[in-house]
Amino acid sequence: MSIEVSSISKVYGTQKALNTVSFSVEKGQIIGFLGPNGAGKSTMMKILTGFIKPTEGTVFVNGINVLTNPIEAQQNVGYLPEHNPMYKDMYVKEYLQFNARIYRVDKLKINNVIDRVGLTQEAHKKIHQLSKGYQQRVGLAAAILHNPKVLILDEPTTGLDPNQLIEIRALIKELGSDKTVLFSTHIMQEVEAVCDRVIIIKKGKLLVDKPIKDLQKSNQQIIEVTFDYKIEEQFIKRLPNLASYKNNYDTTWMLTFSTSDDMRATVFDFAQENGLKILGLNTKNQALEDLFREVTN
16 A cells, blocks of 8 residues: 555544544555645644654555654655645756755656656746746656655646646646645545545545446436537537536536536537537536535534
């Protein structure tokens, strides 16, 4: 197992941040770690990285006991904290060289990492000159510089615009091809698009641990689509397999189809046939959203 968490509890004074949490993650899985604010997600991630110690329980990363061998365990972990602290007056390459010295990594690997996270055109700039999306890429570059087996990402897409979000999502999925990834988010679409499995905690207790595919076994599909101008209801009704629809905004519709087939291509064809342009299109896993609300409310 890449990650083994056994009966972890963490108490701050009289506050129990984590309450006997246990789970394990196999090599190569991407796990969505969900929960409302204050659920204990960041605390769990800090324990996994050896940044703080639990009150009770054991944690193994890549077979190494994090509590008894924290330095060795940290050599196998890449960590991107929620607020991504960096020396922003440094140049991108300078900052990565600094991290390479800490991890005793050959500096020749820096260019490979810069290329992998898509920073080649920005490597000559100071970090504070970069957009939020590119700063997140710098954080990811630093996290994977020492080629860790496990990546811990705390809210990696917070504050990104839609384009940046798509880019970072694709990057996380690409990194997950040869690493185990555990990342927290409040965005259900992130979990649907990237993850193999979802873990939900609330008030320090693990409530749900399920493969994403088990939540997608449904003959209903929901698509949110935004066109370039407002269209009449009678046109929307022409779509096949349409179970229900709702006009959320002037040009945005929430469409529910009674089929397990991917209807995105049909929506694209519909737009083209009616002289429309699609400005935005997202699929929604209603089962995941319903489950999250059910267990966290």
